[in-house]
Amino acid sequence: MKLGACYVAKDNELKPLREDAYFICNKEQTLDVVDGVGGWAAKGGDVGEYARQLMANVIIAVHEEYMLKRSVDLRRVLHETYFHTKVEGSLTSCILTFKASLLHAVNVRDNGDRPDMAMELVVRVEAGDIVVLGIDGLLDNMYPTKMEEILKRETKGQAGSVCLKKVAQQGMRCTTRLTSLHSLHSLKLQKRQD
Template identity: 45%
Template sequence: MIAKRRRIEENLKIESVPTYDGDCSSERDLKLVSGSLYLPKENELKPKGDDSHFICQKEGVIGVADGVGGWALKGIDAGEYARRLMKNCYVAVKKGEIDLKRVLGEAYAYTKVAGSSTACLLSLSDSKLHAINVGDSGFMVLRRGRVVYQSPLQQHRFNHPYQLGNSNASDTPSCAQELEFQTRAGDIIVMATDGLLDNVFPWEVELAVWYRLWVHEQDGDDLIPEEIAYDLAEIAMYNSLDHFAETPFSIAAKQAGKERRGGKVDDITVIVSFVI
């Protein structure tokens, strides 16, 4: 894996790390500019997949949810739970709620359909990132092309994440992790469901972001977050279909005593936010 990274870096002739500087002169004025990409896995019976997300651009709040696919065995579309949960989060934010714990709690209370899902919400205020997370969705913060923070996973056991839902076996918002991280202008945030996180290592995220920043620097074009989201989703999809690749999921499986090689085919949601 280390050798693979070195070969890629040598091919790209990485000498210095370009940065996205943003255009704010004061840390007090920091805001998020966000874009996303969603790639549901192929399933004729569930064309919308199980993931959902929202972006409140003006309020600087983003969120993702991943419906737990195991509900399909009971004939339940967990994607519908994820979509309702994210819609209710969006509504709460638009009504003026800024405390993420209350946003998630209100959304959870109003989501009455069957199923369950993970959830990760993030906001920016006073140059500090605030996040709340339930399950194995999450986010990374990149600074000067390097990952300087990655949110921890919440799992009861391997491949069994914490999940919000209405069944007795589901978790509640009281289980959520509350996270904070001091950010700077020029930081890039990558939030994703496990379709990315199970298939792409942080160093692969770094290289993808570095490459897009380098192209932007060479061409002088305006960089938009959707470009990075597309690149990362494409890498995740490619790795998920590789039956022999070493991936975060295959390593976690081995650590749990499972025989598992290659990527994990799943819905892929990526939100990329620039701190400017």
């Protein structure tokens, strides 16, 4: 499976790192995309730091799975990540991995569910399939049918992601259209202080 990513930061000199992050491990065919909940700033929190710390912990957990020569167990990765992240915050997260011809994803809602309550999604994929994993910058600005139309035209290398990026940026300047595409992008993870 070929994996690629595209990140478009909002123009903000005071917060250049923002609240979003992603991770790709080609060796283990695993990726994670997170979108921090900006409302934590009003409570004095730094959701950007939370997202980056959580992503660093995902990298460590996936690397440990790789070093132990076992396939990536997303529930174990989620558990390790959640309990080793010390910054307070919440975010939308989608962690997925490809095993043989199956795509595995984990979902923890932001309503206080613990990692052991994660919902799992398993989908069979075939040669030629394209999986778009995105957050609100893309998914709030483009309907899935428009993404499909673009990707049918541009399927070589990263051309599709570049094309989706341009259309998403145009949509952000015009209007926001909410989409109900919740199968992969609305996977949520929340960290609470106990």
